[in-house]
Amino acid sequence: MKLSDTLTGEKTEFIPQGDVVRIYVCGVTPYTDSHLGHAMSYIIFDVLRRYLEYRGYTVRHVQNFTDIDDRIIARANEQGIAPIALAERFIQRYVEDMAALGVHQPHVYPRATEEVPEMLTIITALIEKGFAYSTPGGDVYYRVRRLSRYGELSHRDVDDLLSGARVEPSTEKEDPLDFALWKAAKPGEPSWDSPWGPGRPGWHIECTAMSLKYLGDPIDIHGGGHDLIFPHHENEIAQSEAFTGRHPFVRYWLHNGWLQMGGEKMSKSLGNIVSIRDGVSRYGADGLRAFVLSSHYRNPLTYSETILEAASRGIERLAVAANASGPAEAAENVDASSFRARFLDAMDDDLNTPQAIAALHDLSREINRGQAEGRGIDESQRTLRELADVLGLRLPPPNATNGAIEAAPFIELLLHVRRELRTAKLFQQADHIRDKLAERGIAVEDTAEGSVWKRDRG
RNA sequence: GGCGACGUGGCCAAGUGGUAAGGCGGGGGUCUGCAAAACCCCUAUCAGCGGUUCGAUUCCGCUCGUCGCCUCCA
Structure with missing residues (x-):
C-alpha cells in the first residue's frame, strides 16, 4: 500500500521494517471532554490500523495521554481538585468515547506522569551531548540551532521562524526558538524531582520517551493532527534524533486535516466544539465515521449538521443492504469480488476512504438488485460487512436500538392494532396511526414480512 | 511578513493528459391499498486568465478567493 509522508511530501510504497508495524499516535490532553476534531483524528488512525491488520x-499501536500540563493545572485549580484526578476523570471519559466510536484501543496507553524517569534520562543525555542546557531558574531548553535538519518536517527555515515575531522572548533562553524540555515548578504545581530541581516535563519530550520505550527506533508510522507538525513533531524529531544519533526517527509521518466549524477550526480554545458524546447521540457512530471518512484524511473537513445528516443517511443505505434478507437458496449468487478489488485498490492508495466507500455503495446497490431478482446475497453481504468493518462501520439493523x-x-x-386494521382494509385508520407515529419521530415501513419501525432521525 | 493547503453539479466529495466515482438533495418512473424502503432514468464541463500539448479539469505561470500553520491544540 502507498502512504504519503509529510516529511518527504511524497506518496510511496509502505514497507514495514519487520513483522510488526509500529505506530505512535499523539493522544489528548485530558482536561475536558473530547470533541469531534479528536474523533476525526482517532477514527482515521483506527482505520489505518484496521486496514493494516486486514492486510x-x-x-x-501506542498512544499517549498528556496528563500534566498548564491547562490541566488551571482547570483543576478552578475546580479545586488535584490535577491528576482531573486528568484521570477525562481519560476515563475519553476511553468511553473511543469505545462508543468503535475505535480500537491502542496496545499501550502511556501517561506522561508515569514516564518521568525515562524523560529525565533523555534530558540528561541531551545536556551531556550539548543539545540542551539548564538555566539558573531550573528550566532545561533544547538548542534548536544545534541540529541542522531542524525545520525539515514543517518545511521551514529556522531563520524564517523568527520573523513570525510571535515567539515569546525569554530571558533565560539562549535563543528564542529554543523549547522547553523541563519546566521548573511554580508554587502549587505538581512537580517531580530532577537534577535541575523540582519541575515537570515539557510537552514534546514525553512522546520521544514513550515512543522509544514502547516502540523502539525507528518507528514505522507517527500520526497526529496537522497542527502538530509544528512545533510538536518538529521538536520531537530534534530531541529524538539528537538523543539516539540516528535518522530518521520516524519512517512515515501521517497527518490528518483539521475539522472546521463553519469557517473556523473546531478547537477548545475557540469554544466552538461539539463533543463526541453529543455527536454519537445525534448521528450514531457509523454516521460520524461515515462523515470523517467521506473525505480524504489529509484534507480539512467542515462540520455542519447538513453534512453530518447526509453522511449518516448515506451510510444507512449500506446498513439496509447488509441486513436485507435474501432467498434461502438460489441458482445464482451476487458476486462481490469486483467490489472488493475496488475497495482494496482505494485503500491501498494512501487510504482513499471516499473511493472505498463508493465501492461499498455500489456493492450495496448490487446486493439490493440481486435480492429483488431472487439471487443469493449471503456471500456478498458477508463481503460487505467484512469491508465495512475495515472502516469500523457496524451497519446495525435499522431497528437495532428500538x-x-x-x-x-x-x-x-x-x-x-394497525395490522388488524389493514387486514380489515380500514386503511384510513391504519394510515392515521402511521402518520401520528411519524409525527412523534417513529417511522413505520410495511414490508412483505410485516411492518418494521425505527426511530427516525431529526 | 514566512511556509503550506485548497477552490469539481443545489450541498458533501473522489479522480484522470483524451471530455468527470460515490453520497445527500431534487425531478420522473417501477413496486406498494397508500406511504416508506429498494430498483430504473434524469440532474457538472471541473474559480478566472495565459502558456505547454494533437488534446488539460488534470502540467506550468499569474490573478482572485477560502483556509491552515508560524503560540496551547487531534
Whole structure:
C-alpha cells in the first residue's frame, strides 16, 4: 500500500521494517471532554490500523495521554481538585468515547506522569551531548540551532521562524526558538524531582520517551493532527534524533486535516466544539465515521449538521443492504469480488476512504438488485460487512436500538392494532396511526414480512 | 511578513493528459391499498486568465478567493 509522508511530501510504497508495524499516535490532553476534531483524528488512525491488520500485518499501536500540563493545572485549580484526578476523570471519559466510536484501543496507553524517569534520562543525555542546557531558574531548553535538519518536517527555515515575531522572548533562553524540555515548578504545581530541581516535563519530550520505550527506533508510522507538525513533531524529531544519533526517527509521518466549524477550526480554545458524546447521540457512530471518512484524511473537513445528516443517511443505505434478507437458496449468487478489488485498490492508495466507500455503495446497490431478482446475497453481504468493518462501520439493523426506547411496547401494540386494521382494509385508520407515529419521530415501513419501525432521525 | 493547503453539479466529495466515482438533495418512473424502503432514468464541463500539448479539469505561470500553520491544540 502507498502512504504519503509529510516529511518527504511524497506518496510511496509502505514497507514495514519487520513483522510488526509500529505506530505512535499523539493522544489528548485530558482536561475536558473530547470533541469531534479528536474523533476525526482517532477514527482515521483506527482505520489505518484496521486496514493494516486486514492486510495481514501485526500492528503495535501506542498512544499517549498528556496528563500534566498548564491547562490541566488551571482547570483543576478552578475546580479545586488535584490535577491528576482531573486528568484521570477525562481519560476515563475519553476511553468511553473511543469505545462508543468503535475505535480500537491502542496496545499501550502511556501517561506522561508515569514516564518521568525515562524523560529525565533523555534530558540528561541531551545536556551531556550539548543539545540542551539548564538555566539558573531550573528550566532545561533544547538548542534548536544545534541540529541542522531542524525545520525539515514543517518545511521551514529556522531563520524564517523568527520573523513570525510571535515567539515569546525569554530571558533565560539562549535563543528564542529554543523549547522547553523541563519546566521548573511554580508554587502549587505538581512537580517531580530532577537534577535541575523540582519541575515537570515539557510537552514534546514525553512522546520521544514513550515512543522509544514502547516502540523502539525507528518507528514505522507517527500520526497526529496537522497542527502538530509544528512545533510538536518538529521538536520531537530534534530531541529524538539528537538523543539516539540516528535518522530518521520516524519512517512515515501521517497527518490528518483539521475539522472546521463553519469557517473556523473546531478547537477548545475557540469554544466552538461539539463533543463526541453529543455527536454519537445525534448521528450514531457509523454516521460520524461515515462523515470523517467521506473525505480524504489529509484534507480539512467542515462540520455542519447538513453534512453530518447526509453522511449518516448515506451510510444507512449500506446498513439496509447488509441486513436485507435474501432467498434461502438460489441458482445464482451476487458476486462481490469486483467490489472488493475496488475497495482494496482505494485503500491501498494512501487510504482513499471516499473511493472505498463508493465501492461499498455500489456493492450495496448490487446486493439490493440481486435480492429483488431472487439471487443469493449471503456471500456478498458477508463481503460487505467484512469491508465495512475495515472502516469500523457496524451497519446495525435499522431497528437495532428500538429496545432502548421506552415506548417500544406501546408502539408494538399500536402496530398490532394497525395490522388488524389493514387486514380489515380500514386503511384510513391504519394510515392515521402511521402518520401520528411519524409525527412523534417513529417511522413505520410495511414490508412483505410485516411492518418494521425505527426511530427516525431529526 | 514566512511556509503550506485548497477552490469539481443545489450541498458533501473522489479522480484522470483524451471530455468527470460515490453520497445527500431534487425531478420522473417501477413496486406498494397508500406511504416508506429498494430498483430504473434524469440532474457538472471541473474559480478566472495565459502558456505547454494533437488534446488539460488534470502540467506550468499569474490573478482572485477560502483556509491552515508560524503560540496551547487531534
